[in-house]
Amino acid sequence: MPRLLLLAGLCLLLTVAPVAAEEEAVLPPLSLREALFRGLEENFDLLAERVNLPIGREDVTVEEARFDPLADAVLSMEGERTPTASGSYVGPYARRRELLVGVGLGKVFETGLAARLALESSRLQSNADAARLDPEYRSYLVLDLRQPLLRDAGAEVTTTELRLADQQLEQARFDYLDQAQRLAEEIELAYFELARAHEILRLRIESRELARELLLGNNAKFEAGIVPITEVQEAETAVAARDEQVVSARQQMETAAHRLKDLLEITYNDPRASGPLLTEPLPGTDQVRPDLEAALALALDSRPDLERQRLEIASRDIRLAYQRNQRLPRLDLEASLGVNGLSGEADGSGALAARRYEGDYWRSLDETGQGDGYEWYAGLRLEYPLGNRAADARYRRAGHEKRQALYRLKGLETTVETEVRNTLTAVERGLERVRVAERFQGLADVTLSQEMERLGEGLSDTFRVLDFQDDIIEARLRKVNALVDFNQGLAGLYRAMGANLERHGILPLSEDKELAHGQD
Structure with a gap:
C-alpha cells in the first residue's frame, strides 16, 4: 500500500510539474499603456511616416542654402x-x-x-x-x-520657397501626429477586442463547466433511478454544443491576439510571440468623459489634420502673394x-x-x-511679356487653389464634428447598455439559483436548467460586449478630439524624439 501511494504521488508530481512550469512561462498581462508605447515605437508604418520629418528639415536646409x-x-x-x-x-x-x-x-540676399x-x-x-x-x-x-x-523684389518674394518648406515641415509633423493618434486608436480597439475575446472564452468555459456539473448530477440521479436516460442525453448534448462554443471562442481570441501582435510588430523572436497575449481587466464605466461642447471645442482647436489643413491654406496664401508679384514687369x-x-x-x-x-x-x-x-x-x-498671360493664369490658379483648400477645411471641420458626435453617442449608449446588462445579469442570477433549487426538489428538468444557464451566460456576454463597446467608444472619442495620446500620458514632441513618456 505505501508503495502504491508513493507511485501515485510521483505520477501526480510528473503531471503537475509541466503545468506549473508552463504557468511560470506565461508572461504577465500586457497593459494598454505598454501596448500603446510599443506600437508607437515599433510600428513600421509609423516609423516610415516619421522619416518625413528629417526629410522636411533637409528641404528647409536646401532652401536656406540659396542665400549662402x-x-x-x-x-x-x-x-x-x-x-x-x-x-x-x-x-x-x-x-x-x-x-x-x-x-x-x-x-x-533676401531683398533680391x-x-x-x-x-x-x-x-x-x-x-x-x-x-x-x-x-x-x-x-x-x-x-x-x-x-x-x-x-522678385523683397524678402516676401525671395523667401517664398523657404517659407513653403517650413510650412511643409510643420505639415509633416501634423501628418505624423495624426497617424500616431490613429494608430493609437487602432491599438486601443484591438486591445479591447482581445480583452472581449478573453472574457468570452472564459464565459464559454464557465458555461461548459455548468453543463458538465449538470451531467454529473444527472448521471448520479439516473443510476439511482430518479431520472430517465433522456435527462442524461440532453445534458451530454449540451456539453458537446458548449465544447464547440469554447473552440470557436478560442479561435476568436487567437485571431484577436494575432491582430494586436501585428500592430505592435511582435515577431517570432519576441518573448510574447508564441505564448498567449493576456490583457488587463476591462476598465469600468467611471472614466472621465467630456460633454459635447467641450469635445467639439477641443477637436476643432487641436485636431492635427485640421492644423495641417490650416497650414495648407497659409501655404496657398504664400504662393498667391508670390504669383501676384510675378505679374509685375521685371x-x-x-x-x-x-x-x-x-x-x-x-x-x-x-x-x-x-x-x-x-x-x-x-x-x-x-x-x-x-x-x-x-x-x-x-x-x-x-x-515685360506682351499680354502677360502666363503670369495672370498662374495668379488665377493660385487663387483657385486657395479656395479649394478653404473648402477642404470646411468639409474637414464638418467631418470632425460628425466624428465627435458619433463617438460620444457610442459612449453614452454603451454606458446605458452596461447598466441594462447589469440588471439583466442580476435577474438571470436569481432565476438560475431558483431553478437549481427547483431541480433539487424534482420540480424542474434539464431542459429548463440549461435554458436558464444560457440566459445567465448571455447576460454576462451582453455586459462584456457593452463594456467593451463603451471603452472602444471612449477610444474613438478621444481620438476624434485629438487628445488620445495625452489621455494616456504620451506627449508629442517637435524634434528628433517625436514621442515621449508623459508623467502619470
Whole structure:
C-alpha cells in the first residue's frame, strides 16, 4: 500500500510539474499603456511616416542654402597663330596667347540683391609690333550688383520657397501626429477586442463547466433511478454544443491576439510571440468623459489634420502673394564698379619707346590697388511679356487653389464634428447598455439559483436548467460586449478630439524624439 501511494504521488508530481512550469512561462498581462508605447515605437508604418520629418528639415536646409555665399574660380588658356602679310607683326604669323585666372565671391540676399566681387588677372603674350609689354599682365577687381525693383523684389518674394518648406515641415509633423493618434486608436480597439475575446472564452468555459456539473448530477440521479436516460442525453448534448462554443471562442481570441501582435510588430523572436497575449481587466464605466461642447471645442482647436489643413491654406496664401508679384514687369537696377591695373606703361620716346620689356604681375596688382584705372556702369533693365498671360493664369490658379483648400477645411471641420458626435453617442449608449446588462445579469442570477433549487426538489428538468444557464451566460456576454463597446467608444472619442495620446500620458514632441513618456 505505501508503495502504491508513493507511485501515485510521483505520477501526480510528473503531471503537475509541466503545468506549473508552463504557468511560470506565461508572461504577465500586457497593459494598454505598454501596448500603446510599443506600437508607437515599433510600428513600421509609423516609423516610415516619421522619416518625413528629417526629410522636411533637409528641404528647409536646401532652401536656406540659396542665400549662402557662392565662391567661384576660373582658369583658362587660349592662343592663336594666324598667317599674316601685315607689317604690324614680327614674322609671318600673328601670334597671341592668353592665360586668365580669377576668383569670385557671390551672394543673393533676401531683398533680391545679387552681388558678386571678383578678382581676375590675365597674362598676354603677343608678337604684335605695337605691344611693348611681353608678357603683359592685367588685374581687375570688379563688384557687380543687380537689384530687382518690381518682380522678385523683397524678402516676401525671395523667401517664398523657404517659407513653403517650413510650412511643409510643420505639415509633416501634423501628418505624423495624426497617424500616431490613429494608430493609437487602432491599438486601443484591438486591445479591447482581445480583452472581449478573453472574457468570452472564459464565459464559454464557465458555461461548459455548468453543463458538465449538470451531467454529473444527472448521471448520479439516473443510476439511482430518479431520472430517465433522456435527462442524461440532453445534458451530454449540451456539453458537446458548449465544447464547440469554447473552440470557436478560442479561435476568436487567437485571431484577436494575432491582430494586436501585428500592430505592435511582435515577431517570432519576441518573448510574447508564441505564448498567449493576456490583457488587463476591462476598465469600468467611471472614466472621465467630456460633454459635447467641450469635445467639439477641443477637436476643432487641436485636431492635427485640421492644423495641417490650416497650414495648407497659409501655404496657398504664400504662393498667391508670390504669383501676384510675378505679374509685375521685371525692372532691375544694375551697377558695376571696378578698378584695374597694368604691369607697365609706355616709357620714354623714340628708340626707347620702341623697346619691348617684360611686364611684372605684382605691379599690375599694385596699380589695381591705387585705383588709377577704373570702370563703372549703372543702368535699368526692363522686361515685360506682351499680354502677360502666363503670369495672370498662374495668379488665377493660385487663387483657385486657395479656395479649394478653404473648402477642404470646411468639409474637414464638418467631418470632425460628425466624428465627435458619433463617438460620444457610442459612449453614452454603451454606458446605458452596461447598466441594462447589469440588471439583466442580476435577474438571470436569481432565476438560475431558483431553478437549481427547483431541480433539487424534482420540480424542474434539464431542459429548463440549461435554458436558464444560457440566459445567465448571455447576460454576462451582453455586459462584456457593452463594456467593451463603451471603452472602444471612449477610444474613438478621444481620438476624434485629438487628445488620445495625452489621455494616456504620451506627449508629442517637435524634434528628433517625436514621442515621449508623459508623467502619470
